[in-house]
Amino acid sequence: MTALLTAEDLPALARGAALLGTGGGGDPYLGRLLAQRALREHGPVPLVDPADLPDDAAVFVVAQMGAPTVSVEKLPAYDEIGRAVTALAAHLGVTPTHVACIEAGGINSTIPVAGAAMLGLPLVDGDGMGRAFPELQMVLPGVAGVPATPMSITDEQGNTGILGCPTAKWAEDLARCMTITMGCTAIISNYPMTGARARETMIRGTLGLCVRIGRAIAGARAGFTDPVAAAATVVGGRVVHTGKVVDVERRTTTGFARGTATLSGGCVLRFQNEHLIAEVDGTTVVTTPDLIMVLDTATGEPVTTEALRFGHRVSVLAAPADPRWHTPEAIAVVGPRYFGYDTDPVRVHDTVTDGAPV
Amino acid sequence: MTALLTAEDLPALARGAALLGTGGGGDPYLGRLLAQRALREHGPVPLVDPADLPDDAAVFVVAQMGAPTVSVEKLPAYDEIGRAVTALAAHLGVTPTHVACIEAGGINSTIPVAGAAMLGLPLVDGDGMGRAFPELQMVLPGVAGVPATPMSITDEQGNTGILGCPTAKWAEDLARCMTITMGCTAIISNYPMTGARARETMIRGTLGLCVRIGRAIAGARAGFTDPVAAAATVVGGRVVHTGKVVDVERRTTTGFARGTATLSGGCVLRFQNEHLIAEVDGTTVVTTPDLIMVLDTATGEPVTTEALRFGHRVSVLAAPADPRWHTPEAIAVVGPRYFGYDTDPVRVHDTVTDGAPV
Numbered sequence: 094m095t096a097l098l099t100a101e102d103l104p105a106l107a108r109g110a111a112l113l114g115t116g117g118g119g120d121p122y123l124g125r126l127l128a129q130r131a132l133r134e135h136g137p138v139p140l141v142d143p144a145d146l147p148d149d150a151a152v153f154v155v156a157q158m159g160a161p162t163v164s165v166e167k168l169p170a171y172d173e174i175g176r177a178v179t180a181l182a183a184h185l186g187v188t189p190t191h192v193a194c195i196e197a198g199g200i201n202s203t204i205p206v207a208g209a210a211m212l213g214l215p216l217v218d219g220d221g222m223g224r225a226f227p228e229l230q231m232v233l234p235g236v237a238g239v240p241a242t243p244m245s246i247t248d249e250q251g252n253t254g255i256l257g258c259p260t261a262k263w264a265e266d267l268a269r270c271m272t273i274t275m276g277c278t279a280i281i282s283n284y285p286m287t288g289a290r291a292r293e294t295m296i297r298g299t300l301g302l303c304v305r306i307g308r309a310i311a312g313a314r315a316g317f318t319d320p321v322a323a324a325a326t327v328v329g330g331r332v333v334h335t336g337k338v339v340d341v342e343r344r345t346t347t348g349f350a351r352g353t354a355t356l357s358g359g360c361v362l363r364f365q366n367e368h369l370i371a372e373v374d375g376t377t378v379v380t381t382p383d384l385i386m387v388l389d390t391a392t393g394e395p396v397t398t399e400a401l402r403f404g405h406r407v408s409v410l411a412a413p414a415d416p417r418w419h420t421p422e423a424i425a426v427v428g429p430r431y432f433g434y435d436t437d438p439v440r441v442h443d444t445v446t447d448g449a450p451v
Numbered sequence: 452m453t454a455l456l457t458a459e460d461l462p463a464l465a466r467g468a469a470l471l472g473t474g475g476g477g478d479p480y481l482g483r484l485l486a487q488r489a490l491r492e493h494g495p496v497p498l499v500d501p502a503d504l505p506d507d508a509a510v511f512v513v514a515q516m517g518a519p520t521v522s523v524e525k526l527p528a529y530d531e532i533g534r535a536v537t538a539l540a541a542h543l544g545v546t547p548t549h550v551a552c553i554e555a556g557g558i559n560s561t562i563p564v565a566g567a568a569m570l571g572l573p574l575v576d577g578d579g580m581g582r583a584f585p586e587l588q589m590v591l592p593g594v595a596g597v598p599a600t601p602m603s604i605t606d607e608q609g610n611t612g613i614l615g616c617p618t619a620k621w622a623e624d625l626a627r628c629m630t631i632t633m634g635c636t637a638i639i640s641n642y643p644m645t646g647a648r649a650r651e652t653m654i655r656g657t658l659g660l661c662v663r664i665g666r667a668i669a670g671a672r673a674g675f676t677d678p679v680a681a682a683a684t685v686v687g688g689r690v691v692h693t694g695k696v697v698d699v700e701r702r703t704t705t706g707f708a709r710g711t712a713t714l715s716g717g718c719v720l721r722f723q724n725e726h727l728i729a730e731v732d733g734t735t736v737v738t739t740p741d742l743i744m745v746l747d748t749a750t751g752e753p754v755t756t757e758a759l760r761f762g763h764r765v766s767v768l769a770a771p772a773d774p775r776w777h778t779p780e781a782i783a784v785v786g787p788r789y790f791g792y793d794t795d796p797v798r799v800h801d802t803v804t805d806g807a808p809v
Contacts, residue, residue, distance in 0.1 A: 184542070184613070252621055255542070255613040263610055270628040 097137040098206060098216065098300065103128055105307025110202030111395035112306050112324060112410075113299070115384050117350075117367035118198025118225040119157060120397065127171060128203040131210035138206055139215040141191060143295045150288025151187045152217060153178045154195040155208040158229065158246070158268060159278030170249035174204055175211045177282040181245035184255045185285060193217035193291065195232055195284060197299045198225030198367075199397065204280070216300070221284065223296040223415040224384050227366035229268060230261030231427045233417055234284050234294035244268065244283030248275040277345075296415055302327070310393040320393025321408045328386075330412030331441060333371055333378050334360040335390055338405040343398070354387075354401050360409060362387065364398045369432050371409055379411040379441040380429045382418035386410040411441040455495040456564060456574065456658065461486055463665025468560030469753035470664050470682060470768075471657070473742050475708075475725035476556025476583040477515060478755065485529060486561040489568035496564055497573040499549060501653045508646025510575060511536045511547040513566040514559045516587065516604070516626060517636030528607035532562055533569045535640040539603035542613045543643060551575035551649065553590055553642060555657045556583030556725075557755065562638070575649060578657040579642065581773040582742050584785055585724035587626060588619030591773065592642050592652035594781045602626065602641030606633040635703075654773055660685070668751040678751025679766045686744075688770030689799060691729055691736050692718040693748055696763040701756070712745075712759050718767060720745065722756045727790050729767055737769040737799040738787045740776035744768040769799040 098106070107121035107128075114121075132138065146152065155178050182189045192209035194202055197220045209216040221232035235241055241261035246254040246268050254271055258264040264283065272279040286294070306327045313323035325332055336356035343352035354362045363370040368385035371378055379385055387396045390406045401407075417423060419440070429436045456464070465479035465486075472479070490496065504510065513536050540547050550567035552560050555578045567574040579590035593599055599619035604612040604626050612629055616622040622641065630637040644652070664685045671681035683690055694714035701710035712720045721728040726743035729736055737743055745754045748764045759765075775781060777798070787794045 180615075250621065251617040252625060253615040254625065257538075257611040259609040263608065266632050267610060267612065267629055270632045271625055274624050274628045 096140040098140050099137040100129055100132045102304050105304045105311065106300060107203055108310055108395065109303030109306030110197055111199050111397065112386050113303060114198025114225040115367045115386055116364055116398040117227060118196065119200030121199045121203065124200035124203030128206040130171065131207035135210040135213065138209045140218040140300060141215045143217055143219040143292050143297050146191065146288030146292050148287060148289040150190045152191045152193050152286045152288060152291045153182060153189040153282055154193050154284050155205050155280065155282050156195045156201045157204055157278060158272045158281045173247045173249055173280045174208045176253065177245045177247045177280040178208055178212060180247060180253050180255065181243060181282040181285060184243055189214060191215055191217050194220040194299065196220055196222045196225045197303065201225065202300065202303055217291060217295065218300045219295040219297050220299040221295055223299060225367050226427055229265045229283060232284060233296065234286060234290065235261050236423045236426060237294040239284050239286055239290055239294055241283050243285065244281055246271055246279050246281045248279050314393060321388050321390060321410065324388060324393055325410050328412040330410045332408050333411045334358065334373050334409040336360055338401055338403055338407060341401050341403065350399055356407065363434065365432055366398065368398065370429060370434055371411065377436055377439050378444045380436060380439045381432065382414040382423065382427045382438065383441045384412040384414060413441055454498040456498050457495040458487055458490045460662050463662045463669065464658060465561055466668055466753065467661030467664030468555055469557050469755065470744050471661060472556025472583040473725045473744055474722055474756040475585060476554065477558030479557045479561065482558035482561030486564040488529065489565035493568040493571065496567045498576040498658060499573045501575055501577040501650050501655050504549065504646030504650050506645065506647040508548045509545045510549045510551050510644045510646060510649045511540060511640055512551050512553040512642050513563050513638065513640050514553045515562055515636060516630045516639045531605050531607055531638045532566045534611065535603045535605045535638040536566055536570060538605060538611050538613065539601060539640040539643060542601055547572060549573055549575050552578040552657065554578055554580040554583045555661065559583065560658065560661055575653065576658045577653040577655050579653055581654040581657060583725050587623045587641060589785045590642060591654065591775050592644060592648065593619050594784060595652040597642050597644055597648055597652060599641050601643065602639060604629055604637050604639045606637050672751060679746050679748060679768065682746060682751055683768050686770040688768045690766050691769050692716060692731050692767040694718055696759055696761055696765060699759050699761065708757055714765065721792065723790055724756065726756065728787060728792055729769065735794055735797050738794060738797045739790065740772040740781065740785045740796065741799045742770045742772060771799055
């Protein structure tokens with residue numbers, strides 16, 4: 094079945110993507126504006142289920158790389174989004190047939206909408222993570238063996254780079270330093286895939302899920318029911334804490350927004366672009382790769398790590414990651430130890446039932 | 452006329468290139484070893500005068516980028532030299548016909564010999580500077596309008612990048628951060644040129660000059676005459692100071708070897724990979740873009756900035772740069788103010804005659 098993504102879907106899509114972004118993925122409002130302009134200029138974008146991709150489809154990812162703290166001030170150039178895809182396609186000598194999201198999260202769920210619209214291509218209704226992660230080797234197609242490169246990287250100054258690297262971590266390191274030199278944000282296209290590989294390795298239905306999340310939150314708000322509970326139902330998650338932000342420590346280093354947030358009632362969140370660890374009363378209740386999502390308790394609006402402010406009343410919602418993230422190979426790439434936290438992964442459904450730690 | 456560059460020419464070439472390297476350009480011995488291996492495996496390399504290049508020749512530069520202090524410990528992979536050229540050629544869809552040096556200096560006069568030999572191509576007897584400079588926008592073809600990009604950058608890990616940038620300074624900034632991430636040295640190919648453009652913009656006869664300098668120094672030593680004076684005659688320069696190194700301050704920052712050297716008798720040399728300023732008795736006697744070369748007083752061996760040591764008896768030789776370096780456009784790119792020194796350019800023949808400041 095082919096659905097059409099229209100400008101009317103964008104507010105719900107952006108809100109749902111911001112939630113799955115687990116605190117990262119950049120300001121959803123900015124990406125929504127870019128997607129809105131592209132849909133207005135080029136019309137609705139067909140959504141294609143990964144399961145319906147032909148074997149020989151040429152699937153091109155497009156994403157923003159960089160520190161969300163910076164992307165709030167330094168917007169991507171509109172043209173740059175299409176240029177990342179066309180530069181990689183020209184390098185490969187391949188004509189793109191589909192655009193895809195590499196992560197579910199904020200700006201990286203809406204920039205591909207803009208890219209698909211301006212290139213006149215359908216958008217894959219899926220992504221490479223089912224959430225957001227901060228580094229480019231942290232994608233399920235990569236864990237399954239799809240090379241990160243050749244990849245392209247572009248900026249609003251007109252710089253274009255094509256990288257070929259022996260490992261995805263080298264691609265991350267080189268693209269990260271280029272992103273920093275470009276001013277801490279860039280547009281990239283990586284993990285070029287055939288339809289067959291995309292079908293095997295991508296997560297299905299992410300964009301549709303984002304729209305459902307966004308609509309559930311808006312619907313609950315309109316009906317005076319609990320928007321956080323509505324979101325929890327759609328993502329299959331649990332509320333692990335509700336409290337007021339009493340402290341935020343945040344620094345932008347080596348291209349990332351790193352820090353911790355402390356909530357009243359004894360909850361500490363640790364983040365690196367995305368929320369990676371949630372502790373309640375000194376106990377780790379959930380860690381990466383499971384999803385840790387922060388919402389405004391009253392409105393259900395997702396709160397990004399760079400928007401966390403003293404006094405904000407928030408709810409912390411945790412949901413299981415795609416099971417493929419819990420294999421040993423995947424945990425080596427996105428588990429807590431990779432990020433420097435001395436703990437084994439903690440899965441939300443092992444510790445939390447009906448909103449309370451076991 | 453076509454000359455053949457053989458393994459017998461390499462010691463003289465490397466020594467002469469080290470002198471024109473004005474303290475930079477990396478350890479000439481390392482580049483000589485790479486060139487020796489390539490000439491042994493592939494035979495002599497034909498040298499082509501830029502004036503004899505056909506209009507439609509496809510000239511590919513190859514060079515090492517990075518801090519000379521690091522390149523002494525981290526050698527380029529042999530294969531990487533050819534790979535920088537073939538990666539750029541593949542990107543451009545052009546078959547290379549000639550290899551060229553972008554600078555005259557240490558490793559960057561011998562790496563292209565290795566590149567030409569392994570690719571089975573003739574080498575242009577010329578270069579883009581007539582000396583060495585630390586940043587990639589500092590080349591006469593660039594000042595004359597040849598774009599620095601598309602360019603390639605490779606390392607011994609197997610990473611390959613292709614850059615397209617709106618200015619040579621952007622190419623410098625992006626390639627520099629990649630070089631640092633690659634471990635502070637990389638092999639690059641940039642300023643791809645037709646034969647017509649190379650003929651108009653390159654400096655002629657650099658490799659032949661290097662061989663003559665190297666032979667003059669060796670000949671003087673063998674004949675018990677002054678090797679520094681012999682070198683001065685070949686390069687048309689003046690000895691501005693002779694003294695003992697009494698202090699060296701050196702740091703490797705942002706991918707460069709920066710510092711100052713103080714000689715007995717009141718001479719201070721300021722360098723950034725290359726020597727850029729020479730002061731005697733508090734007076735600036737010569738600055739970039741003119742050449743400031745340091746030689747062992749007894750042996751005439753060129754001394755690179757990273758080899759300067761306390762107690763070393765050295766002579767400072769200054770020689771005029773190619774007149775194209777003294778246009779206002781070129782001074783903006785390589786004059787003392789670009790490097791942060793608050794002085795107008797000082798030309799050696801304006802201040803120095805017969806070895807003494809006027």
